[in-house]
Each structure stands twice: as structure tokens, then as C-alpha cells.
Amino acid sequence: DAGVIQSPRHEVTEMGQEVTLRCKPISGHNSLFWYRQTMMRGLELLIYFNNNVPIDDSGMPEDRFSAKMPNASFSTLKIQPSEPRDSAVYFCASRTFRTERENEQFFGPGTRLTVL
Amino acid sequence: EDQVTQSPEALRLQEGESSSLNCSYTVSGLRGLFWYRQDPGKGPEFLFTLYSAGEEKEKERLKATLTKKESFLHITAPKPEDSATYLCAVIIQGAQKLVFGQGTRLTINP
Numbered sequence: 257d258a259g260v261i262q263s264p265r266h267e268v269t270e271m272g273q274e275v276t277l278r279c280k281p282i283s284g285h286n287s288l289f290w291y292r293q294t295m296m297r298g299l300e301l302l303i304y305f306n307n308n309v310p311i312d313d314s315g316m317p318e319d320r321f322s323a324k325m326p327n328a329s330f331s332t333l334k335i336q337p338s339e340p341r342d343s344a345v346y347f348c349a350s351r352t353f354r355t356e357r358e359n360e361q362f363f364g365p366g367t368r369l370t371v372l
Numbered sequence: 373e374d375q376v377t378q379s380p381e382a383l384r385l386q387e388g389e390s391s392s393l394n395c396s397y398t399v400s401g402l403r404g405l406f407w408y409r410q411d412p413g414k415g416p417e418f419l420f421t422l423y424s425a426g427e428e429k430e431k432e433r434l435k436a437t438l439t440k441k442e443s444f445l446h447i448t449a450p451k452p453e454d455s456a457t458y459l460c461a462v463i464i465q466g467a468q469k470l471v472f473g474q475g476t477r478l479t480i481n482p
Contacts, residue, residue, distance in 0.1 A: 301471075
């Protein structure tokens with residue numbers, strides 16, 4: 257298995273521009289998570305989906321952030337308009353959720369976003 | 373509020389010098405505790421899951437243990453390739469999301 261795939265790996269943009277991050281989860285996994293990692297705040301959950309349905313978006317910082325999962329093999333995280341404080345590494349993770357004990361999440365390589 | 377605290381923030385050891393990393397948690401009903409390893413420029417890599425106090429898991433030079441208040445990641449005779457940031461996370465009853473600690477940055481000098 258190729259693992260969780262994220263693109264792009266690096267993104268540099270200017271303040272006010274729209275940014276779209278992409279994620280392909282591991283095949284067969286039915287939960288998908290978007291995280292943001294910064295030095296100050298560590299790894300924070302933004303939103304997660306079960307079976308393509310958003311379950312908890314309480315971590316999304318503000319309305320400028322939106323996430324979609326149109327099918328089981330693809331998700332996007334969009335920031336519009338972007339601001340310098342959005343600069344961080346964004347991770348996507350996926351998990352199979354067949355039993356109570358299967359909670360391990362598997363992370364992608366991340367997208368390093370820099371907003372100038 | 374559910375909280376996960378890792379200590380120390382950073383640890384520098386000589387190759388072969390065993391030590392332990394700590395993860396203490398204050399949560400309203402623990403459903404599982406996870407250890408991840410993160411190398412620079414990469415995503416966290418899953419290591420262990422622990423579900424109940426007294427449980428232990430081992431993998432090569434690493435052993436994770438769990439009590440009702442904390443978890444330890446013991447590293448025995450570490451090698452330079454064990455250098456990484458080690459993250460602890462918990463999942464609580466009634467929830468599906470992980471709450472992460474800030475991590476311990478481990479450096480093993482040859």
C-alpha cells in the first residue's frame with residue numbers, strides 16, 4: 257500500500273490567495289482526519305470524516321477554512337483567503353474503524369504551507 | 373479539559389544510554405493511548421497503542437507501559453537512528469479524535 261498521499265508537499269503563496277491541499281487516504285480506510293502542526297501549538301485536529309461525512313469540525317479555526325470529502329478516496333482542505341498565520345504543516349491521516357480497538361491513525365507526509 | 377503533557381521537552385543521550393520518556397494525561401475516560409515517532413519533515417509514524425493500565429507493548433529497543441495517570445516510553449540501549457520526536461496522544465470515551473502532547477525531541481549521540 258502506498259500509504260496516505262498528500263499534495264502538494266510544499267506550497268508558497270501570497271496573503272489573500274486561495275490554497276487547496278489534497279489528500280488520498282489508504283484504500284479501505286473509512287475515517288479521514290486533517291491536522292495542523294506548528295511549533296507553538298503542536299499537532300491540532302482541524303476536522304474529521306467518517307464514511308465521507310464530516311463529523312467534527314470544531315477545530316477549524318474560522319470560516320476561511322473548509323474541507324470536503326466527495327468520495328472515499330479523496331479529500332481537500334481549502335483556505336480562502338489565506339493569511340500569514342496559516343503558515344504551518346498540514347497533515348492528513350486515515351484510519352479503519354471496524355472495531356472499538358482499531359483506532360490507529362496513519363499519517364501522510366504533510367504539506368508545508370508558507371503564506372507570505 | 374482533556375490534557376496530555378509530555379516530559380522532558382528534549383532529551384539528549386549517548387548511544388547505549390537507556391532512559392524513559394513520560395506522558396501524563398488528564399482525561400475524562402481514557403479509551404486508548406498512542407505513541408508515535410516523527411522524523412523531521414515527515415508525518416508521525418504509529419508505534420504503539422495501549423488500552424488499559426498495566427498493559428505493555430514492545431518493539432525493538434522501545435517498550436511502552438501504561439498506568440492510570442501516565443505512560444512511559446522506555447528506550448533501551450538506543451542508537452543514533454532512534455533520534456526523533458516522540459509524540460503521545462489519547463483518545464477518550466465517546467470521541468474518535470486524538471489529543472496530542474507537545475512531544476519529546478530525543479537525540480542520540482554516537
